[in-house]
Amino acid sequence: MGQDPELLRRLLRAKDRMDGASQEEWPVRRLAEASGTSAAHFARSFKEAFGVPPHRYLLTRRIERAMALLRETDLPITEIAFQTGWNSLGTFGRTFRNVTGDNPAAVREREQATPHQRELVPECLLRAAGRPGLTIAVSEKRRRAEGDTEGPEEMEVL
Numbered sequence: 001m002g003q004d005p006e007l008l009r010r011l012l013r014a015k016d017r018m019d020g021a022s023q024e025e026w027p028v029r030r031l032a033e034a035s036g037t038s039a040a041h042f043a044r045s046f047k048e049a050f051g052v053p054p055h056r057y058l059l060t061r062r063i064e065r066a067m068a069l070l071r072e073t074d075l076p077i078t079e080i081a082f083q084t085g086w087n088s089l090g091t092f093g094r095t096f097r098n099v100t101g102d103n104p105a106a107v108r109e110r111e112q113a114t115p116h117q118r119e120l121v122p123e124c125l126l127r128a129a130g131r132p133g134l135t136i137a138v139s140e141k142r143r144r145a146e147g148d149t150e151g152p153e154e155m156e157v158l
Helices: 005-020 028-035 039-050 054-072 077-083 089-100 104-113 123-130 138-145
Strands: none
Touching: 005 028, 005 039, 005 054, 028 039, 028 054, 039 054, 054 077, 054 089, 054 104, 077 089, 077 104, 089 104
16 A cells, blocks of 8 residues: 655655755654654654654664765764764764674775775765665674574664
8 A cells, every 4th residue: 555645745855854964863753843744653654655764764874974974085083973963973883883884994994995986886876885774673683693593584673
């Protein structure tokens, strides 16, 4: 069953606001106001429409932006953390490592050491390739990495 086109437009409006200012705080209540729905209805509808909860979507945007800044600038990692919406360097580093599997300094070193011809690849493809996989919870990724094959295939956390 598909969603109402008007509701989808309003969800896209909220999603566009997150995309445009991912460094800002976006509690579900604020996003719901932007889309003209209740918080519970917004959260359910957003996940149904985009496949991930709003908080996880925002986290994806923040990590993508941080990776781009690590690759393209020499800004200190602390500055990148603050510019991408984290209030704590520790939280940024832990979340970044949990999502990408590596720490920010290692990603910067690897990305800057590898010659790229990014100008030859459409921006949409670069973004899609660099998008962190957040369809499963970080705790589930850890469990799978440790070789534990028991448990649910997918968990909803974050």
